[in-house]
Amino acid sequence: MKHTPTAPMSTGLAALEAQLAQDLDFLELPAKSWVPERFHDGAPVRDVVVIGAGMCGLAATAKLVLTGITNVVAYDVAPAGLEGPWVTFARMQTLRSPKTLHGPSLGLPQLTFRAWFTAQWGVEAWRALDKIPRGQWMDYLVWYRKVLALPVRNSVRMTGLAPVGDLIAIDIEGAETGRVLARHLVLATGRSGLGGFALPDFLKGIDRAYWAHSADEIDFDALKGKRVAVIGAGASSMDNAATALEAGAGSVDMLIRRKEMPRINKLTGIGSQGVVLGMHHVPDAWKWKFFDYTASTQTPPPRSSTLRVSRHPNARFFLDCGIVAVREDTGSLLVETTQGPMRYDFLIAATGFSNDFNSRSEFAAIAPHIRTWSDGRYTPDMGLLRAGMSDAPDLGPAFEFRERVPGSCPMLAHIHCFNDAAMLTHGKVSGDIPAVSAGADRLVRGIAASLFAEDVETHFANLIAYDTPELLGDEWVDSTPLLQKEAAL
Template sequence: MNTQHPCPTKQLRGLKALNARVRYDLDCLNLPANNWVPPTTSPTGEHVHDVVVMGGGMCGLVAGFALISGGMRNMRILDRNPAGAEGPWITYARMETLRSPKTLPGPSFGMGCLTFRAWFEAQFGTAEWDALDKIPRTMWMDYLRWYRDVLDLPVENGIEITRVVPEGELLRLMLKGGEQDSILTRHLVMATGRDGTGGPNIPDFVQTLPDHAWAHSADEIDFGALRGKRVAVVGVGASAVDNAAEALEHGASEVRHLIRRTEMPTINKMMGIGSFGFTHGYAGLSDMWRWKIMHYSFVTQTPSPRGSTLRVSRHPNAYFHFGTGVQSARMDGEEIVITTPKGELRSDFMILGTGFRIEAAARPELEGYADKILLWRDVYQPPPELVHPELGNFPYVARDFAFQERTPGTAPWLKRIYCFNYGATVSLGKVSGDIPGISKGASWLAGGIARALYAEDVNKHWQALLDYDKPELLGDEWRASDWPEDAK
């Protein structure tokens, strides 16, 4: 496939035509809808937003589009990163291509003109589409930038929400960056991605190492500095493999995967059961079934993609060591000495492909009340063979992604904060982070927020109903008839 140097004029002409098609289709669907939510001000007269979306990556963009499509337009999307660098795609994601099939509709929200395919074919044509195997990672980011622009989504960059403070029936968002120190909102959507309800999983054994000796796969890593170095990569999941490949391609003298498992996981179980039925049916299952399904997914582990794994194994200086979970690590001069069940290994640098942990208390935005959030361990006690502490840490969110209280009445504002990120997976399935179900999840989210806003304002809507007096009939459309004299 040759998409590196398309004809600029043809490419621009194709995108202009697609943009016009998007605008026409939106017009046909009467989107974005007119705002129907009555304006709100605080007791001191401060403007109150109906919804603020935290994060302008893929989840935040489709959530924002779902909200304005539903007529909730008093809304802002805030992202701490520079414009065009939202999400992981050009920061810590290091795979060459996406795992997901290219044909998935993704964040298109049911509109063919908003799919990656429509965007791709508008620039490169159908022949190149047919030849495309997987979506290049950086191209996916280009697509998301276009998605944001063509829909004119109100993303504000360089603004970070540092804390969420309940203030009566409202939420005060403390901000870093931008022109305001804080703003008020009625509802907050945490569209914060893979680490949205926790943070990087950092094993205890690195606490004995200096910061310069190791990095997590989500960190910014100077791979050029690893040329000629021995690198140990902990884990064999997708992020571990992608980082190992980067190190090898930048000239590392060797890269050794230290893998706790005794065998390489090879089957992506969740891909095998993905369907319309699973997307809509999973959230309605009993706690027992949801736990059982997710437990099986966790213990079998999703393998790294075939292409990513081959990207590593094609190097003769790449090694996969199974049954070598790290027991401890220490420094010996400038070397890292790593102890495993199979003995010691000396290395120059360690990369943790250990994923992310779920821990609401780790989120600075929720400081002071994260312990009041209802978790799965508070609700469901699995049988001994299905015990899994990590699953128990996931928040037990409502059908609309809202956090729930561990003890009713202690933190009623939690229902105004929506966990539209990886943290909702055990409760609702893969509809708040992964490409296949993201549009469905956004639809559920927007519907739930609309229900909440309408219920909160029901007295205003009732008064609007009473006050509405625009006649459809003007009085000249009919004439009253006399009763017939011979009627019995």
């Protein structure tokens, strides 16, 4: 999916790539590889395996490679060019973030979206650009991966984990099948984090022919002329409602439990490097206070997304409309609401995601051992025990999991939760565009420190063994014999 104002200038992009290569050379990046090679029973061991090659996975992989941790591979279940949500289940027309944000550029100006865009379409086109079309953002990420030559393998799914000594065995299938051994594992698994869709109880048992989650692959053309309901008042609910309307749905009703639409994006209002770098250092009670407040006030959908729905005369907004029950009835859905019964042909649940580790078979070996905030980090004096926060993983400083029972699953210390589930512990640095570079830096600093400490004996042995002289012995004359001769006179 291409979203470009005019035909791009390939010569401009070539010049940008040359400048980026020079900048990397000036900064001596990638750094020289420094992690000792390791084998287990003759099989090679990866220093780090990254699961997910969306924006966060690419940023993490790039930062690892630039730091000299080069024995790395990233796997993504999607085919090349379809990683992440941008051209799959994201249905907004443009990104919500300001176009000027640095995103995954890792502090390199020539790696920013702005540099990539202006190299191809010029400064005037940049000035005219309002928000970034989501397909164009995907084009940029494809270029990002290519220009950095990142080691990504597509159409590969992780199916299981197991400890092998002090290593992590990762079972994979797809374009590559087998078992990969790694010292560290990074889960850059996006919005779904470690769980999956958050589904309300009233949809359990309802035939999937009648409903979909907003992150599902949905045949919107099949909704032409149909009565559609969308649950929620967030950005994804608006995007899905608009897509259904634009595909010719007969009617779309927004069923919104709140009495008023949220209007203010609170976290955007305090966005700063202080929040990015400081949130994970403040006491837990303050972390809880910040995110509990923003959860209670909620994030409004973008104005453009809301207008995209409301401009259709066959769209209706029902506020203070909670859903009591849903049942199948004569080829349709009968939805009992606090405003009375309503009938629909199809329902889209824009109800977000959960941190239910037990719902994913690939996490079966670690799910029972993962310590969450409800295991002691949260205390009642912090405020309301809120679902979605209390089940968030209690992470260490490098996004590493912690054990619920010490000693029960040591490999958790080498598995890093670099996805949306890390927000309560680390702030919004591992899921959204604004601070992903800071998150990748924090992650990789921790992994690098761990790898060095684990190999400290080898590094010390290398220190002792190093014998390349800087002085060859012909740079001076020893004056001691002369002094002795003079003393004898």
